[in-house]
Amino acid sequence: MKATDLNLGEQLKMSEREIRRRLELLSIGPKEKKEMVGMKPLIAPHVETLVDRFYTLQVEEPEIARLIGDSETLSRLKKHLSRYILTLFDGEYGMEYVLSRLRIGMVHKRIGVPPKLYVPSLWNLFSLLRHQILLETDQKCGVCSDRLNALEKIMLFDLALVFDTYIFSLMDALARGRQELEEYAESLEETVARRTQELASLASKDGLTGLLNQRSFYEELRRETARILRIQGKIALLYLDLDGFKKVNDTLGHQQGDDILIAVSDVIRTVVRSEDIAARYGGDEFCILLPHSGVAEAREVAQRLAQAFARQPRLTETGVAFSIGIAAENWDNLRDGDLLVQQADAAMYLSKKIPGHAVTVAGQEAEPLPGD
Numbered sequence: 145m146k147a148t149d150l151n152l153g154e155q156l157k158m159s160e161r162e163i164r165r166r167l168e169l170l171s172i173g174p175k176e177k178k179e180m181v182g183m184k185p186l187i188a189p190h191v192e193t194l195v196d197r198f199y200t201l202q203v204e205e206p207e208i209a210r211l212i213g214d215s216e217t218l219s220r221l222k223k224h225l226s227r228y229i230l231t232l233f234d235g236e237y238g239m240e241y242v243l244s245r246l247r248i249g250m251v252h253k254r255i256g257v258p259p260k261l262y263v264p265s266l267w268n269l270f271s272l273l274r275h276q277i278l279l280e281t282d283q284k285c286g287v288c289s290d291r292l293n294a295l296e297k298i299m300l301f302d303l304a305l306v307f308d309t310y311i312f313s314l315m316d317a318l319a320r321g322r323q324e325l326e327e328y329a330e331s332l333e334e335t336v337a338r339r340t341q342e343l344a345s346l347a348s349k350d351g352l353t354g355l356l357n358q359r360s361f362y363e364e365l366r367r368e369t370a371r372i373l374r375i376q377g378k379i380a381l382l383y384l385d386l387d388g389f390k391k392v393n394d395t396l397g398h399q400q401g402d403d404i405l406i407a408v409s410d411v412i413r414t415v416v417r418s419e420d421i422a423a424r425y426g427g428d429e430f431c432i433l434l435p436h437s438g439v440a441e442a443r444e445v446a447q448r449l450a451q452a453f454a455r456q457p458r459l460t461e462t463g464v465a466f467s468i469g470i471a472a473e474n475w476d477n478l479r480d481g482d483l484l485v486q487q488a489d490a491a492m493y494l495s496k497k498i499p500g501h502a503v504t505v506a507g508q509e510a511e512p513l514p515g516d
Contacts, residue, residue, distance in 0.1 A: 152246045153239065156312055159331035160338075163242055166304065170297045177235040179294035184233035186280040187273065188480075191229055194272050195222045201268050208261060223476060227373070229273070230480045232298060240370045245302050249309030259310060263303070270299050350424040352402060353409035361423035361431055362481075368421070368435050369481040379435055380442040380472035383488035384412075384449070386428040387496060388464045400462075407459050408466075415448040431485070439505055442470045446503045450513045453501065467495035468503040468513070 152158075167173070187194070199222060203209045212218050228248070231241065252262055274292055281288045348360040356364065372379045386408065393401035405428065412422050412430060421433040434442055446468050453459055453466070469492030471484050478484070487506040494510045495502035501513040 151243070152250060152309070153243045156246065156308055157328045158239075158242055158246065159328060160239060160335045161331040163238065166301060167237060170301055172237070172294075172297050172301060175290075176294040176297055177237070179291050180233050180298060181235035183277060183291055183295070184230070186277060187233055188230060190276055191226050191479075192222075194229065194276060195225050197272055198225065198269055202265060205261070208265070211255060211257060211261075220476075223479075225269075226479055229269075232295075232302075234366075236366065237298070237301065240367065242305060244370065245305040246309050249306030252306065253310050259307070262306065266299060266303055270295065353405055353424045355409050355412070355430070356421065356423035358423065358425055361421070361425065361433075364421045364423075365433060365481040365485070368433060369478065369484075372435065372475050372478060376475045377436055378438050378472065378474045379433070379478065379484070380437040380439065380470065381434070381484050381488045382432040382442055382445060383425070383469040383471075383485065383492045384430040384432070385467050385492050385496070386464050387467055388462070389428040392462050392464060396462075404459065404462060404464060407456055408453075411449060411452045411456060411459070414452050415445055420445075431488075437472070438474075439470060439472045442472055443503065443505070446470065446513055450501045465500045465502075467492050467498075467501075469493070469495060469506065470503060471506040 199218060203212065203218075212221065228244075231244065234241075273295060277291055277295070278288055281291070348356060350357045368379060371377075386404070389401065389404065392404060405424070408430065409422075409424065412432065416422050416432060417434075419435055421435075423431045423433075425431045432445065434445065449466070449468070469488040469490065471487035471491060473484060491504040491506040494504040498510050498512050502510050503513045504510040
């Protein structure tokens with residue numbers, strides 16, 4: 145098999161088992177992941193400032209300035225670093241995360257960044273993040289010690305992955321030994337068996353509506369966000385909330401409320417495409433993720449929802465309506481899947497100011513959404 149038939153992770157034999165082993169060697173477990181997730185609210189509001197400070201230091205080094213070359217490349221690098229920092233604090237360090245770090249290493253190797261420049265650069269980034277964490281924790285060492293320890297381990301985890309790509313680029317692909325191939329095949333078999341077992345024990349769908357549940361939605365969101373960035377595409381999200389549902393639930397009973405939720409989920413199924421991802425986010429809230437779509441496509445889905453809603457007597461007779469928020473981004477502006485949800489959620493609340501069905505695109509005014 146040619147190297148071009150395999151992705152970078154497969155060429156490096158980066159299996160799920162290998163990832164788990166590396167995390168174990170650095171003592172990265174649930175505690176460290178929790179610490180990283182807890183630091184994201186401290187770092188996320190300051191990402192752009194931190195990135196600007198980082199590259200101010202970088203371009204002071206003539207070798208690095210020559211490698212960057214021009215202002216357009218610098219602007220792209222800043223966007224990539226913003227995404228890197230945000231995913232650093234996601235607490236998810238599985239295959240998608242590892243592949244993104246391997247690609248970073250391969251890109252740096254291809255453009256000629258030697259380890260003697262990469263390691264100090266990573267140290268500068270760690271120093272900036274450490275300083276920001278210390279500021280946010282008011283220098284309380286008892287609080288920040290575990291946080292800085294977790295951050296250091298994760299960045300060492302990243303550094304090891306980057307160095308793997310440097311080493312790999314110097315190796316002949318034909319030097320892969322038979323034993324390595326057997327171990328890789330064995331790890332794939334273990335992964336398939338474990339995944340099958342997990343899928344059997346963990347339900348991915350909401351028990352009432354049959355749509356994806358919130359946990360599965362976020363898994364799909366992370367995968368789609370990574371894929372959109374990889375293929376340089378676009379993505380849109382509809383956040384839908386039912387107006388008047390609580391009143392129906394309280395006055396007519398939970399069974400009637402459940403019937404409404406089931407009917408709404410049926411309506412959603414009639415309007416989404418096979419590639420779209422629909423989920424019951426919780427309570428009377430639903431999310432629809434639209435890969436390869438922008439604002440125009442999302443508006444069309446919202447309009448079809450209103451029309452399909454109007455054709456369901458058991459929905460219209462209850463007086464229930466929906467408010468929709470839309471958030472859409474191209475790959476070069478897409479920073480974080482969580483941020484996309486937050487934008488759509490905020491837009492949805494603006495829609496609630498208008499009686500009946502309404503839709504709001506993030507950053508725009510709310511508008512009514514008539515059915516048939």
